[in-house]
Amino acid sequence: MNLIVCVKQVIDPEAPPASFQIDATSNKVIPPSGVSAVISPFDENAVEAALRIKDARGGKITVISLGINLLREVVKKPLSMGADELILLEDEAFADGDSHSTAYALAMAIKKIGDYDLIFCGRQASDWDAGQIGSGIAEILGLPGVTLAKKVDSTDGQAKVERITADGYEVVEVPLPAVITVSNELGEPRYPTIKGIMAAKKIEPVIWKPADIGVASSRVGAAGRRTKLLKLFPPVQESKCDLISGESPEEAGVNLALKLREAKLF
Amino acid sequence: MTEYKGVMVYAEVTDGKLAAITVELLGCGRKLADELGEELMATLIGRTVSNLAPEAITFGADKVYTVEDQLLEDYQTDAYLPVMARLTGEVMPQIILLGQTEIGRDLAPRLAFRLETAATLDCVDLAIDMESKWLRQTKPVYGGNARAVFLTESRPQVATVRAKAMSPPERNTARKGEVIPFTAGLEPAAIRTRVLEKVPQAVAEIRLEDAEVIVSGGRGIGNAEGFQQLAKLAGLFKGAVGASRPAIDNGWVPDVSQVGLTGKIVTPELYIAIALSGASQHMAGCSGSKNIIAINKSPEANIFREARFGVVGDWEKVLPAFTDKVRELLTE
Numbered sequence: 100m101n102l103i104v105c106v107k108q109v110i111d112p113e114a115p116p117a118s119f120q121i122d123a124t125s126n127k128v129i130p131p132s133g134v135s136a137v138i139s140p141f142d143e144n145a146v147e148a149a150l151r152i153k154d155a156r157g158g159k160i161t162v163i164s165l166g167i168n169l170l171r172e173v174v175k176k177p178l179s180m181g182a183d184e185l186i187l188l189e190d191e192a193f194a195d196g197d198s199h200s201t202a203y204a205l206a207m208a209i210k211k212i213g214d215y216d217l218i219f220c221g222r223q224a225s226d227w228d229a230g231q232i233g234s235g236i237a238e239i240l241g242l243p244g245v246t247l248a249k250k251v252d253s254t255d256g257q258a259k260v261e262r263i264t265a266d267g268y269e270v271v272e273v274p275l276p277a278v279i280t281v282s283n284e285l286g287e288p289r290y291p292t293i294k295g296i297m298a299a300k301k302i303e304p305v306i307w308k309p310a311d312i313g314v315a316s317s318r319v320g321a322a323g324r325r326t327k328l329l330k331l332f333p334p335v336q337e338s339k340c341d342l343i344s345g346e347s348p349e350e351a352g353v354n355l356a357l358k359l360r361e362a363k364l365f
Numbered sequence: 366m367t368e369y370k371g372v373m374v375y376a377e378v379t380d381g382k383l384a385a386i387t388v389e390l391l392g393c394g395r396k397l398a399d400e401l402g403e404e405l406m407a408t409l410i411g412r413t414v415s416n417l418a419p420e421a422i423t424f425g426a427d428k429v430y431t432v433e434d435q436l437l438e439d440y441q442t443d444a445y446l447p448v449m450a451r452l453t454g455e456v457m458p459q460i461i462l463l464g465q466t467e468i469g470r471d472l473a474p475r476l477a478f479r480l481e482t483a484a485t486l487d488c489v490d491l492a493i494d495m496e497s498k499w500l501r502q503t504k505p506v507y508g509g510n511a512r513a514v515f516l517t518e519s520r521p522q523v524a525t526v527r528a529k530a531m532s533p534p535e536r537n538t539a540r541k542g543e544v545i546p547f548t549a550g551l552e553p554a555a556i557r558t559r560v561l562e563k564v565p566q567a568v569a570e571i572r573l574e575d576a577e578v579i580v581s582g583g584r585g586i587g588n589a590e591g592f593q594q595l596a597k598l599a600g601l602f603k604g605a606v607g608a609s610r611p612a613i614d615n616g617w618v619p620d621v622s623q624v625g626l627t628g629k630i631v632t633p634e635l636y637i638a639i640a641l642s643g644a645s646q647h648m649a650g651c652s653g654s655k656n657i658i659a660i661n662k663s664p665e666a667n668i669f670r671e672a673r674f675g676v677v678g679d680w681e682k683v684l685p686a687f688t689d690k691v692r693e694l695l696t697e
């Protein structure tokens with residue numbers, strides 16, 4: 100099985116909300132100091148989904164990441180988890196894209212790889228929360244897709260996917276090649292092993308520029324956008340918390356009940 | 366040359382009725398259509414859905430397209446996408462609105478890519494830019510830490526809208542509208558996927574989305590047994606139990622209990638958040654609650670920035686006493 104996983108490097112989404120800052124003139128997020136970059140969490144779930152298939156059925160996992168200033172220790176994490184190859188679409192021309200220009204570049208890179216059975220993406224990246232890359236790649240390559248997967252298995256040219264729905268899940272069968280977007284319900288991604296980390300050190304990422312995947316710079320990154328970002332701003336925070344105390348935690352609990360009653364909340 | 370004109374709502378159906386999000390979309394679509402001085406259209410797709418067309422009209426639609434076919438029984442990308450692409454290609458609405466549901470999330474981006482335009486998902490505000498007439502699409506980004514306003518400068522402009530972000534319109538039974546059947550024209554062979562089974566995950570009697578009171582727990586609850594204490598409190602209020610993502614990932618509660626950006630969006634009267642930190646991605650699902658109450662042992666927890674009342678303390682000590690007092694006050 101040839102498995103491809105698309106991953107994105109992002110600012111750690113678990114950083115405390117209080118550390119979050121926006122530069123209003125450039126409409127950009129100011130990376131908080133001391134907060135590291137990570138692979139977007141759902142993309143790690145996507146890597147895990149591919150690894151489980153590799154464990155069960157064998158195969159090769161190629162990871163693709165698009166961006167600029169990609170930190171090797173970050174984008175190599177999927178390799179240390181057990182993926183085999185890493186391709187970086189790393190060029191200024193790829194920067195500041197939207198879902199459209201990014202999906203286009205990734206699809207063209209996948210086309211260049213040529214031989215694939217399953218393409219995995221996270222359901223959405225934790226920075227822009229756009230949630231469109233997997234669908235876009237499927238559409239551009241003319242492939243069937245299943246979104247919001249919590250379990251994926253594959254045999255005999257088919258994949259069986261458990262897809263999350265509002266009140267549970269559905270089991271969907273899809274012929275290969277196909278695109279699957281993965282959600283956290285799949286379960287925790289595995290930790291890199293020492294052996295994996297050593298192996299990852301030896302793998303040199305392959306770097307592709309727009310010309311390598313046969314696309315004009317005007318079709319990718321900021322130049323290829325179809326959506327325009329007008330404004331980026333912090334949401335308003337209204338609430339002021341009234342902290343209820345007591346001699347003991349139990350008494351604080353009692354006082355909280357009294358307070359809610361007094362405020363007619365129940 | 367025909368022009369792109371009007372606003373189209375993809376009218377999602379649940380349990381044989383217009384979904385709550387559909388009614389919200391019709392309300393918001395009506396306003397946008399009025400601002401543009403154009404029509405509001407609704408599209409119903411399924412095996413039997415045309416009975417719901419009059420309902421869509423009472424909520425504001427001028428025209429309702431109904432597409433019925435047995436191949437449309439279940440939502441599948443390969444079945445619904447070509448229908449929507451052909452219909453919108455013929456009707457040429459300038460705006461297409463869908464709900465941010467498991468259908469909208471899947472259909473909207475594929476449709477936009479197929480129509481060579483772009484989509485913005487999970488919008489919480491939509492308005493017509495009075496000068497340019499483009500749709501200003503506001504959506505939370507960075508897990509709710511920021512909001513972004515986008516324009517799609519190509520038509521149709523596709524957007525999905527978050528549940529409960531728009532208020533539902535009043536029903537107006539005097540409204541008149543036109544119902545237009547549209548043939549699906551589907552080839553069975555073109556549908557590459559197959560739904561083998563639908564597996565509902567049973568939760569308590571009250572759905573999270575409908576509950577007036579939600580007692581929600583996070584990582585700090587520590588195990589499934591802990592959640593039974595939350596269920597006790599929820600029971601007193603006839604409410605429901607929710608959870609943050611770690612509680613789901615650890616299997617302490619069913620998947621369907623997740624509140625947040627990628628879980629349920631809830632707006633109860635009372636949201637009691639226990640041993641959860643209030644990460645922006647969690648707050649994305651509950652910040653519309655009327656009153657948030659927090660119990661957390663860390664005074665630094667973000668949840669206190671959004672709560673109205675709170676207790677700093679160990680939930681294992683605070684909650685039983687709180688629950689007992691609530692029970693006492695309720696029986697008074």
Ligand SMILES: Cc1cc2nc3c(=O)[nH]c(=O)nc-3n(C[C@H](O)[C@H](O)[C@H](O)COP(=O)(O)OP(=O)(O)OC[C@H]3O[C@@H](n4cnc5c(N)ncnc54)[C@H](O)[C@@H]3O)c2cc1C
Binds near residue numbers: 586644
């Ligand atoms: C793209 C993306 C989407 C996401 N979507 C969602 C989503 O939809 N929903 C969601 O919930 N999360 C989501 N997350 C995860 C989110 O970022 C947080 O990781 C998660 O919400 C944290 O859950 P928590 O508050 O339970 O855990 P933590 O942040 O670990 O907080 C635990 C809290 O419990 C308190 N605590 C511990 N023990 C006790 C005790 N004995 N008594 C009292 N308090 C105690 C601690 O002080 C702490 O504040 C998403 C993340 C990403 C990146």
